[in-house]
Amino acid sequence: MERFQWVRHRCRQLLAIDSERGWYSPPDGLPSKSSPQKVSARRRTVLARHGPHQEEYEAMSKKYKGNSICTTKYSLLTFIPMNLFQQFHRAANLYFLFLALLNWVPVVEAFEKEITMIPLLVVLTVIGIKDALEDYRRYLFDKKVNNNLVRVFCG
Structure with a gap:
């Protein structure tokens, strides 16, 4: 009170x-x-x-931002580059990328070039889909919070 x-x-x-x-x-x-x-x-x-x-x-x-909440990481334009950048900060993804690139060298080629890329592409795709769904849920929650009705008590 x-x-x-x-x-x-x-x-x-x-x-x-x-x-x-x-x-x-x-x-x-x-x-x-x-x-x-x-x-x-x-x-x-x-x-x-x-x-x-x-x-x-x-x-x-016009000089100031609004007070709306925005917790999303990505936009439609920045999703792929930013997601790939974040995923290649993981050592396992860098290891699989190194193996795929090394397999393109004819002297070191152990087996089919395309087969070495499959684990990396599967991991990147699954993590990308998971990140996209999480970001979309954040977007929906932000939209819900920003459209709540509020009361202002003054005077």
Whole structure:
């Protein structure tokens, strides 16, 4: 209950329009001087989303990202390169790739060139499908979370 009181009080402070805009007074627990001190750091501009300053809000908000959640690793364009990059960080995959490349050298060729590539291709395909399904599940969960209805308590 105390948190809601603090949030309510803070919302009222932010929404209040007074002549001391840009001035700062430390909270009750901190020592303060007899008069408020001017903030020397960056200033923060708060604009209402709807109302007379809507164009200004839209111009300012283009610079910032939204608050949507995105936990996916890949996009459609980056799936194959990034997935292959991550899979070849595993020593077993590098070993099978080395064997497949070594088998293409005529002097060292032990058996058919194509047969050496089968284990590597099977492993890469299975892991790629698993990663794609996991990423798709993340995408669906992100979409669900980002489309939840929320209530904003203020004032």
